[in-house]
Amino acid sequence: MEKPSRPASSLFEVYLRLRLPAGAGLQRFLEVEHGEPINPTHITIKPPASDFRKRAVERFAFTRVFEEEATQLEVFEGTGVLPLIEGVLGSERREGRDALVATLGVTGSGKTHTILGSKSQRGLIQLSLDVLYNAVADHLIERSDEPTTFASLDAADVSEAFVTPASTFLDSIYGDGQSERGHSRATTPLLVGKQSTQPIPPNKFNVPFHISSRNLYPALSVQDNQSPSKTNTESRRYDFISNAEAALGWTLKTTSFANKEVFPTIKDSSSYITLPKRHIPRPSGLPQIPTVPNVQLRSDKSAEYAIIVSMYEVYNDRIFDLLGGSSGQLKAGLQRRRALLFKSTEQSPDRKVVAGLKKVICGSFEEAIMVLETGLMERKVAGTGSNAVSSRSHGFFCVEVKKRDKATKGPWSGSTLTVVDLAGSERARNARTAGATLAEAGKINESLMYLGQCMQLQSDNQDGNKQSVVPFRQCKLTELLFSNSFPSISTNTNHHPHHLRRPSHRAPQKAIMIVTADPIGDFNATSQILRYSALAREVTVPRIPSVTSTILSGTTPLSLQRSGRNSPTTNTSSSSSSSNAEELAALQQAIARLTDDLDIAHVQLAEETQRRRAAEHSWTAATAQLAELEASVREECADEMEHRVAAERARWMGAWAEESGRSDARWDAKLEILTRGIEEGMDIEEVGGEGEGEDGGVQVYEDPEPRVEERMRELEAENERLRGRVEGLERERLVGSPVKGKKVRALKAKKWGLEEMGLESP
Numbered sequence: 001m002e003k004p005s006r007p008a009s010s011l012f013e014v015y016l017r018l019r020l021p022a023g024a025g026l027q028r029f030l031e032v033e034h035g036e037p038i039n040p041t042h043i044t045i046k047p048p049a050s051d052f053r054k055r056a057v058e059r060f061a062f063t064r065v066f067e068e069e070a071t072q073l074e075v076f077e078g079t080g081v082l083p084l085i086e087g088v089l090g091s092e093r094r095e096g097r098d099a100l101v102a103t104l105g106v107t108g109s110g111k112t113h114t115i116l117g118s119k120s121q122r123g124l125i126q127l128s129l130d131v132l133y134n135a136v137a138d139h140l141i142e143r144s145d146e147p148t149t150f151a152s153l154d155a156a157d158v159s160e161a162f163v164t165p166a167s168t169f170l171d172s173i174y175g176d177g178q179s180e181r182g183h184s185r186a187t188t189p190l191l192v193g194k195q196s197t198q199p200i201p202p203n204k205f206n207v208p209f210h211i212s213s214r215n216l217y218p219a220l221s222v223q224d225n226q227s228p229s230k231t232n233t234e235s236r237r238y239d240f241i242s243n244a245e246a247a248l249g250w251t252l253k254t255t256s257f258a259n260k261e262v263f264p265t266i267k268d269s270s271s272y273i274t275l276p277k278r279h280i281p282r283p284s285g286l287p288q289i290p291t292v293p294n295v296q297l298r299s300d301k302s303a304e305y306a307i308i309v310s311m312y313e314v315y316n317d318r319i320f321d322l323l324g325g326s327s328g329q330l331k332a333g334l335q336r337r338r339a340l341l342f343k344s345t346e347q348s349p350d351r352k353v354v355a356g357l358k359k360v361i362c363g364s365f366e367e368a369i370m371v372l373e374t375g376l377m378e379r380k381v382a383g384t385g386s387n388a389v390s391s392r393s394h395g396f397f398c399v400e401v402k403k404r405d406k407a408t409k410g411p412w413s414g415s416t417l418t419v420v421d422l423a424g425s426e427r428a429r430n431a432r433t434a435g436a437t438l439a440e441a442g443k444i445n446e447s448l449m450y451l452g453q454c455m456q457l458q459s460d461n462q463d464g465n466k467q468s469v470v471p472f473r474q475c476k477l478t479e480l481l482f483s484n485s486f487p488s489i490s491t492n493t494n495h496h497p498h499h500l501r502r503p504s505h506r507a508p509q510k511a512i513m514i515v516t517a518d519p520i521g522d523f524n525a526t527s528q529i530l531r532y533s534a535l536a537r538e539v540t541v542p543r544i545p546s547v548t549s550t551i552l553s554g555t556t557p558l559s560l561q562r563s564g565r566n567s568p569t570t571n572t573s574s575s576s577s578s579s580n581a582e583e584l585a586a587l588q589q590a591i592a593r594l595t596d597d598l599d600i601a602h603v604q605l606a607e608e609t610q611r612r613r614a615a616e617h618s619w620t621a622a623t624a625q626l627a628e629l630e631a632s633v634r635e636e637c638a639d640e641m642e643h644r645v646a647a648e649r650a651r652w653m654g655a656w657a658e659e660s661g662r663s664d665a666r667w668d669a670k671l672e673i674l675t676r677g678i679e680e681g682m683d684i685e686e687v688g689g690e691g692e693g694e695d696g697g698v699q700v701y702e703d704p705e706p707r708v709e710e711r712m713r714e715l716e717a718e719n720e721r722l723r724g725r726v727e728g729l730e731r732e733r734l735v736g737s738p739v740k741g742k743k744v745r746a747l748k749a750k751k752w753g754l755e756e757m758g759l760e761s762p
């Protein structure tokens with residue numbers, strides 16, 4: 001097996017770090033190969049003596065192996081994290097490049113120790129922040145809360161994030177001016193949780209107790225902050241606690257978080273106490289070693305930089321913000337954490353980002369460390385049987401380095417260093433887990449199995465035999481780890497304003513995987529992780545001692561002794577003895593060959609079984625996804641149907657209303673005509689009298705107005721009288737003139753003719 005070099009197709013450099021054995025007296029199964037080169041790159045694992053399957057010895061190659069004695073600084077400087085950070089800073093007038101550092105290993109093998117350090121030692125993340133701030137010290141923006149700078153940084157974010165300056169963020173978490181930032185913002189105590197029904201007795205400071213929601217966040221220590229004297233703080237603190245307990249009927253635990261006590265605050269002497277108050281993390285209280293004074297990275301001298309920190313965790317395949325500040329309320333059962341999406345946004349169409357995170361602009365190393373500590377408090381940590389404080393989620397710590405031209409104050413570009421503390425793989429039966437924790441373990445193992453598949457494929461790809469597609473979309477973890485590992489091509493930069501346009505090609509991220517292992521830990525779990533993470537692997541089958549040599553040396557295998565054959569004492573002649581020995585040797589060689597083949601077949605079977613399981617898992621996941629998809633399509637169809645039915649119904653109702661309006665109008669018109677007809681009929685009735693009906697019968701109109709009838713009779717009588725007079729006058733004139741008399745008669749005849757035709761005579 002050659003010394004591994006990183007081929008172009010490789011997505012990760014893979015390092016192995018061994019941890020100091022946690023227990024004593026256990027058999028060591030992992031050995032490091034020493035020799036050339038100076039830094040070891042190969043290890044061998046031998047199955048424990050008790051292994052009844054007599055599995056093969058396996059040899060693995062890594063970029064470099066760090067042995068148990070390796071310090072945090074050696075790991076930091078030896079794993080190539082520094083060039084990654086330099087890449088993130090970007091060379092002169094060039095954009096930076098994304099980088100990823102992740103740890104992988106069995107639970108308790110030292111992943112968190114490597115990434116985050118311990119109480120006394122800094123981890124990779126703190127050391128990276130230290131060198132990063134050193135590198136940009138002279139080029140860092142002066143004030144992130146300066147409105148124009150802040151607005152430009154906020155606008156340059158493509159991930160729909162809630163960008164905030166560190167001072168504002170820390171104040172929002174720690175609230176009451178403890179944050180040393182000078183932006184005090186008083187908290188309004190909330191009355192939640194269990195409260196005493198008893199009248200609250202005044203304590204010695206005569207302060208009634210009101211409990212804020214935050215007190216449900218890990219019960220921490222209590223102190224009277226009002227006490228001017230530090231000397232009697234201790235005794236007063238205990239008085240205070242017992243008063244509080246007596247008043248509230250609660251038991252307040254005194255504990256500390258990361259060596260720092262967390263104090264409540266008395267807001268003013270007359271009203272409220274907020275209990276317990278989380279004390280802002282003091283960078284001075286955190287591990288100060290190792291330091292990196294000699295590390296000086298190159299930065300872009302023409303640029304000004306801003307550093308933005310964000311943190312999230314992947315828990316049960318869902319992404320949660322660690323800086324959202326919801327853990328206290330979560331503990332109090334006040335709200336559920338909102339899962340975030342990993343998606344392409346409007347401003348980032350070519351690559352996926354975790355959308356909607358809280359991002360904090362940190363102006364100094366101290367601010368970044370305080371934000372980091374705050375995020376770590378939020379991270380879900382549950383004790384399991386495997387490891388007292390085991391990470392039950394995959395933690396992502398992102399340090400986004402933004403830069404722009406110092407002179408022109410042009411657009412910001414950005415690259416991110418992501419440091420990942422993966423949750424540990426574990427066997428459920430080892431971990432003594434149950435219920436929700438078992439489900440967590442299932443999800444963790446599933447995501448790690450997908451990660452294993454992806455890494456296996458990347459190592460197969462780099463062997464050059466075949467180029468398989470790395471199936472990184474199977475779960476959130478692999479999506480987050482691998483999505484940026486492939487070249488991306490921007491599709492529609494034209495849709496964005498000039499200051500938001502990004503180059504069409506973004507370099508794929510550079511990545512480092514640090515595999516951690518305990519040489520005396522769980523053989524099966526460790527060998528499984530080594531198998532898929534190593535850059536190269538070689539299987540050596542343990543040889544069975546040659547039977548010939550055994551025979552010749554005078555010792556006969558027990559099985560042969562038992563058969564009674566081949567024993568030197570039973571031989572009658574030397575020639576038959578030698579031919580028997582040869583035959584036996586040939587047989588034994590055949591047996592040895594077959595045993596070798598069997599062993600290799602065992603290894604292959606184990607691998608195939610693992611692949612089959614992985615394929616089964618993928619199948620189950622795909623089926624579940626399909627079912628989910630089907631359900632969502634059905635839901636969409638049902639929604640669409642409902643929508644259409646509603647639209648159709650609305651359209652029909654409209655048409656119906658219109659038609660009914662038209663019909664009403666028609667009926668109104670008819671009614672009007674009828675009414676008019678009736679009114680006209682009434683008029684006729686008013687005139688009164690007797691007439692001929694439509695059927696030819698005599699219709700009698702009742703005269704409602706006798707006065708009118710009388711008047712009619714008068715008029716008719718008058719008419720008759722006038723007619724008689726006219727006729728008398730006519731006669732008189734005709735007697736006087738016979739010609740005229742003829743004419744008058746002719747005219748009269750004409751007049752009556754016209755009248756008969758219903759026309760008036762002229």
Ligand SMILES: Nc1ncnc2c1ncn2[C@@H]1O[C@H](COP(=O)(O)OP(=O)(O)OP(=O)(O)O)[C@@H](O)[C@H]1O
Nearest residue numbers: 019020107108109110111112113387390391423424
């Ligand atoms: N190289 C080391 N040197 C000293 N102590 C170590 C080392 N590695 C791990 N430890 C200690 O072992 C314990 C478990 O380690 P750690 O929490 O880092 O494991 P882990 O792999 O992150 O486990 P999990 O996956 O369950 O979170 C811790 O107390 C840690 O300080």
